[in-house]
Amino acid sequence: MDFKTFMIKRVMMSFFISVTLITFAMAIVGLIFEPHMTFGYEAFFSPLIFGAIASFPMLVFYSNKEQSIKEVLLRSLLHFLLLEILILSNLYIFGILTSPSMALSLALTIFIINLAVHLVSYVHDRRVAEEFNSALRLLQEKIQDTEP
Amino acid sequence: MKVQVRKINEKDQEQLIIECVEVTKEVEEIKSFALSKGTTLTGILEERIFTFPLSAVYYFEAVDERVFAYTKNHSYEMKVRLYQIEELYKEYHFIRCGKSFVINLLKLQSISPALNGRFTAHMKNGEKIMVSRQYVPSLKKAVLGGAF
Numbered sequence: 001m002d003f004k005t006f007m008i009k010r011v012m013m014s015f016f017i018s019v020t021l022i023t024f025a026m027a028i029v030g031l032i033f034e035p036h037m038t039f040g041y042e043a044f045f046s047p048l049i050f051g052a053i054a055s056f057p058m059l060v061f062y063s064n065k066e067q068s069i070k071e072v073l074l075r076s077l078l079h080f081l082l083l084e085i086l087i088l089s090n091l092y093i094f095g096i097l098t099s100p101s102m103a104l105s106l107a108l109t110i111f112i113i114n115l116a117v118h119l120v121s122y123v124h125d126r127r128v129a130e131e132f133n134s135a136l137r138l139l140q141e142k143i144q145d146t147e148p
Numbered sequence: 149m150k151v152q153v154r155k156i157n158e159k160d161q162e163q164l165i166i167e168c169v170e171v172t173k174e175v176e177e178i179k180s181f182a183l184s185k186g187t188t189l190t191g192i193l194e195e196r197i198f199t200f201p202l203s204a205v206y207y208f209e210a211v212d213e214r215v216f217a218y219t220k221n222h223s224y225e226m227k228v229r230l231y232q233i234e235e236l237y238k239e240y241h242f243i244r245c246g247k248s249f250v251i252n253l254l255k256l257q258s259i260s261p262a263l264n265g266r267f268t269a270h271m272k273n274g275e276k277i278m279v280s281r282q283y284v285p286s287l288k289k290a291v292l293g294g295a296f
Contacts, residue, residue, distance in 0.1 A: 010265075061264065066247055066280055072263045125261035128288070133258045135291045140254055143241070 003062065011058045017120060019051035021113045029109060033102060053090055054113075057082035084110055177227055187240065191217050191224025198224060202240055206271050207251040208233050220273055243290045245269055245279040253290065 026047065030037065057079045067075070087110055091097045097106070149168075156162065164182045168175050187202040204219045210230040217224045226233070234244050241253040251269055259267045259279060267279040267287075279287060 066278075067264070069263060069278075072266075076264070121265060122261055125265060125267065128284075129259050129261055129267060132288060132291055136253065136256060136258070139241075139291055143254060 006062050010061065011055050014058050014117065015051050015055040017117050018054040018113070019047045021116055022047040022050050022054065025109045025113060029102075029105065032105075050087060050090070053086050054083060057086065080111070080114055083114060179227070189217060189224075189226070191226050193222055193224050198222075200224065202237060203252075203254070205242075205252055206255040206273055206275065207249055207277060208242070210248045218275075241290075243287060245277060245283045245287055247280065249277050251277060259287075 060075050060079050060082065061072075063071075084107055088097065088103060088107060091106065092103075097103050166175055166178060188199050189202055189205070190197055190199050192198075200217075200219060200222075205217045206220070207218050208226070208230060209216050209218065215226045215228060215230050215233065217226050228236075230244075230248070230250060233242065234250050237250070242250050243253060244250050251271070255272045257270045257272045259269050262268045262278065265281050265284075267284060269277040269279050271277065
């Protein structure tokens with residue numbers, strides 16, 4: 001996969017999924033920690049900004065060569081660590097992180113979102129595999145029927 | 149090397165004659181390529197040349213500069229390149245699923261999701277082959293899109 005395709009397919013897909021899940025997570029975390037806080041229109045930019053920050057570490061997955069399972073696992077771990085560092089440090093710089101318990105719950109939220117992204121991807125791939133396997137069986141039966 | 153094509157009337161009289169001063173690696177490759185144009189293949193096993201049907205091949209694998217054909221019980225070294233195999237046997241339901249693999253769709257049991265958007269191809273002989281992300285669309289097209 002070339003870099004352009006990788007950026008469009010994987011990074012953009014990750015961005016849109018992340019924006020949706022960050023919006024949802026912000027609503028839940030906000031309701032728990034700051035239920036009476038009000039926001040201006042600029043608050044709508046937050047999920048987009050953090051979505052972009054969350055998608056940036058996806059670049060660690062880019063490679064021209066085929067990766068082994070071990071390599072993929074290592075890159076996944078690196079991706080997760082980069083996610084945690086980038087998001088938490090940005091929240092700290094913007095003054096959003098106010099307590100250690102909030103930092104811990106956000107770190108946990110990032111973990112859950114990361115897991116959810118992988119789960120969504122896995123569920124999608126499983127559906128593709130099921131569809132493929134059904135079509136494969138039909139193809140094999142069709143060829144067996146036509147062969148003398 | 150001069151190349152001549154002479155038309156004849158009888159199909160069973162078709163033949164390819166290579167006239168050369170010395171049987172070089174290139175000449176061997178041309179010979180193997182010509183022999184591979186049918187559905188009976190020739191391969192090397194323990195320094196002996198064997199013929200076997202294409203339909204018995206589960207997959208082809210490129211290891212370093214060498215290409216191997218895997219049947220149920222043996223692996224034969226081929227004297228053709230993987231890209232040539234991909235082109236030659238496309239119509240016989242062989243498809244590339246990685247930089248080093250060309251698999252027989254008729255010997256494919258199923259696929260299942262693997263890490264990072266890749267799939268595992270489960271062959272009917274129990275072997276597992278990693279399907280690279282970049283070859284997933286062509287594999288899907290071959291089975292779901294009726295490429296044959």
